[in-house]
């Protein structure tokens with residue numbers, strides 16, 4: 001725990017419907033090269049809440065900070081990553097945990113209350129060990145069951161997820177990518193956690209297997225009434241599975257709201273571009289690409305980080321940082337000209 005972090009105001013989870021409250025979270029990659037400090041501001045002042053029993057999506061282009069944000073939530077911080085400020089509080093079944101104030105409680109909550117499906121996790125199954133060993137190694141000690149009862153519980157869980165219990169005897173290389181990903185989800189959910197964080201769980205899969213894995217996540221979430229944070233840059237996946245959606249740009253939130261409202265009526269010019277660039281069958285119009293590149297997070301632009309690429313930026317945008325305000329679409333948006341930009 002860092003001192004700077006403890007100085008930040010502690011926001012306890014006040015609303016019992018909230019499963020997660022993040023307040024003013026800042027997490028940077030800090031490198032010292034020969035006395036010269038370089039900071040990459042991957043997560044820069046993010047506040048949000050996730051409700052119980054909802055699927056909350058996080059979208060944004062590559063390097064916008066999605067993975068850094070969820071690593072910070074999960075307490076999965078390794079140098080050079082450092083939490084600079086802010087708080088992260090979970091509410092597991094009425095039991096609040098301050099992630100950086102109570103690291104021991106947080107360690108104990110992993111697997112049992114919180115599971116994290118990391119990017120590329122289908123490749124983490126040990127290639128020289130049968131699948132059943134992964135369940136034993138990771139989940140067994142959190143369930144407090146004897147060997148026979150544990151095996152029974154795992155088989156019942158697999159059956160509920162329409163997976164043949166025989167896969168426990170297989171080696172990972174004998175299974176398809178889609179099957180390995182389904183198994184990873186089964187492994188992450190066998191302890192029936194209240195909160196699941198999934199980072200790009202469908203990205204490497206073909207469209208049909210992707211649908212299958214999305215249906216599986218939705219089924220698990222509905223059955224366990226769990227909260228899910230679902231990260232992907234693929235907007236069509238968000239449209240298919242998430243209840244609410246946050247759009248990240250250059251380490252900050254640009255917009256957040258009910259997924260349908262974001263798609264129907266995006267308020268931030270960046271969101272409008274993301275939605276407007278989605279292909280639609282029968283629409284032959286040429287789409288304008290967004291000018292420029294995402295900024296380097298070691299030296300981000302002043303004011304709104306999107307202003308150098310924004311088609312409707314005004315002077316104020318380069319000088320002042322826009323804060324998240326209630327939006328006309330029923331969510332929140334950080335833009336001085338919210339709702340003014342429409343894709344033709």
Ligand SMILES: Nc1ncnc2c1ncn2[C@@H]1O[C@H](COP(=O)(O)OP(=O)(O)OP(=O)(O)O)[C@@H](O)[C@H]1O
Pocket residue numbers: 029040042060061062063064065066067068069080233297
């Ligand atoms: N270990 C690290 N050391 C230094 N910088 C890092 C490290 N990991 C990530 N970064 C930087 O942090 C920023 C955010 O990266 P992050 O992986 O969180 O983005 P992302 O939105 O998840 O991208 P992607 O969709 O490509 O996974 C990027 O500028 C990246 O280069």
